Structures are given as structure tokens and as C-alpha cells.
Amino acid sequence: MCEHIDMRMSFKSSQLEDGDIICYQKSLTSANRSQFRYPDVPSFLEYVRNRQVVHFRSLEKPKEEDFSLELSKLFTYDDVVERVARQLGVDDSSKIRLTSHNCYSQQPKPQPIKYRGVDHLFLKPKLFQLQVAIHTIRLPKNSTVADVINDLKTKVELSRPDAEVRLLEVFYHKIYKIFPPGEKIENINDQYWTLRAEEVISSFQIPEEEKSLGLHDRMIHVYHFTRDSNQNQMVILV
Structure with missing residues (x-):
């Protein structure tokens, strides 16, 4: 949603609240608007969205x-x-x-895409994974996550021999933790959590900023919430 703000109106009248993002830009004349692919904020945000x-x-x-x-x-x-x-x-x-x-x-795939067979190529980043299977791995207590992954690689079929595999802590289909290779397996509690290993097939799976985490960088969970003052209810989006 992107709406123009009337400079003559107050924040309250414009329904601007905490958390709203205000974008601004230099005024463009009709002559120099043609120099830009996306001359205004709405057209640029539409580009980012698609x-x-x-x-x-x-x-x-x-x-x-x-x-x-x-x-x-x-x-x-x-x-x-x-x-x-x-x-x-x-x-x-x-x-x-x-x-x-x-x-x-x-x-x-066996058949090519039909010439002009679709109105739009609605292309999404897709995360492909191998068929799901359950494996039991027994290792000494002083073993690490890297040892688990190496053992698991001998039990599954990967897309290539040097494929990257990561071990995740999952609860209700949500990733809570990505185990570093050097972590000891004796510190992992598998009684209440689901441990999932996956091959990193696409660059979309792990964003670049996650790959380049520094020693003092931390990943945090973010929640958005809104409150309906009329009904005294709160809606939380994860």
C-alpha cells in the first residue's frame, strides 16, 4: 500500500502512526521524468514487489x-x-x-514452454528439496553437527557430491535455529524439537546477509502486531 501524503494535513488526519514508513523524493519536471525507469515512489515499489x-x-x-x-x-x-x-x-x-x-x-523437462502459451511468466523463487525421509544416526557424544551431516550424506542422495547440507531446529514448520557445524551434539535436545537436514540447492534459501554473519551478529525473530481499539483485540503476525 502506497498513498500520497497531503502536506497540509496533520499526522493524525493522515492516519500516520508508529511503524509507518514515509518515502520522499525530489520533485521532477515533466521533462526529466522520462530519464528514469521508475520516476516516482509507487512505480519503484511496484518494481520491487514484482x-x-x-x-x-x-x-x-x-x-x-x-x-x-x-x-x-x-x-x-x-x-x-x-x-x-x-x-x-x-x-x-x-x-x-x-x-x-x-x-x-x-x-x-521433456517439453519446452509453449510459444506464447501463457499470458505472464509468473516466476517465483522456489525451494526444491529431496523426498522427505527419517534417519536414525548414532554417534559418540563428543561428535559435532559436522559429523552428523557427514554421516547423513552417506545415507541420502544429493544433487552433487560436494553439496552443502545444513541442520535445522524446526517447530510447527518454523525454523528456530540453524546449528553451526562445530556445535556438540550432546547440547541438542531432540525430545521436543524436530531436527531437519536439508540440502542448500538454491541461493534463495540462505540470504547473503545470513551467510556473512559476523562474530557479534545475531539473528532475531520479528513480530508485527496491530491493536483494534474498538474491540480491544490484538492481532499478531509472525
Whole structure:
């Protein structure tokens, strides 16, 4: 939601409260508005909401990353192939054919995407995982999480031999803790928590800021809440 603020109105009249975000920008004339892709705040936030980084691979080398493009979920088929053609230096975008990728086999799907067969390529970041299975691992008490992961790698099929695997503490499908490789397994209580191991297949699984946590950095859980003064009720969103 993005609404224009009337400078003549008070905060109360504009219904501005704690937690609201106010964006501002320099005034643009009709002459210089054309110099910017997103000349105002609403158009820029719409771009942020729909932008999507899509990774492309050559059909001849389906297991190797080729290039990535920042696209929009609202792009049509023609919009996507036009940008792919521009990236590859192809003069005619109609010569580009797209095929979906199968993350399990690391191979292209049998049938290519039909030419202009969809109105919009609604592309979402997807987290693919192996079929879920339960494994019992017995190790000495002085073993670490890294030892657990190494033992688990011998029991499951991974997409590649050097695949990264992480161990999580999960409760009601929510990740509460990501165990560091050096943590002792005797400190882990598995009586009330579900321990889940997953292969890190996509860069979307672990944000860059999480990968580069410093010694004194900490991850915290954030809650949003609103209160309805008329009904004296509180709504909490995790």
C-alpha cells in the first residue's frame, strides 16, 4: 500500500502512526521524468514487489549456470525472450526457446514452454528439496553437527557430491535455529524439537546477509502486531 501524503494535513488526519514508513523524493519536471525507469515512489515499489532474479542454463549444459537476469513477475513471454535474446546477442527473439528445469535430475523437462502459451511468466523463487525421509544416526557424544551431516550424506542422495547440507531446529514448520557445524551434539535436545537436514540447492534459501554473519551478529525473530481499539483485540503476525 502506497498513498500520497497531503502536506497540509496533520499526522493524525493522515492516519500516520508508529511503524509507518514515509518515502520522499525530489520533485521532477515533466521533462526529466522520462530519464528514469521508475520516476516516482509507487512505480519503484511496484518494481520491487514484482522483481525476480531468474537463472538460465544452456540446453546443452543443463547442470552449469550460464547467466541470470532481473525480470518481473508481470513480464509476458515476449518480454522474457526479448531480454534473453539481448543477453545472448541474438537479433531475433523469436528464435529463443525456453524449457523448464527439473531440479531433481538437473536436466531440462521433456517439453519446452509453449510459444506464447501463457499470458505472464509468473516466476517465483522456489525451494526444491529431496523426498522427505527419517534417519536414525548414532554417534559418540563428543561428535559435532559436522559429523552428523557427514554421516547423513552417506545415507541420502544429493544433487552433487560436494553439496552443502545444513541442520535445522524446526517447530510447527518454523525454523528456530540453524546449528553451526562445530556445535556438540550432546547440547541438542531432540525430545521436543524436530531436527531437519536439508540440502542448500538454491541461493534463495540462505540470504547473503545470513551467510556473512559476523562474530557479534545475531539473528532475531520479528513480530508485527496491530491493536483494534474498538474491540480491544490484538492481532499478531509472525
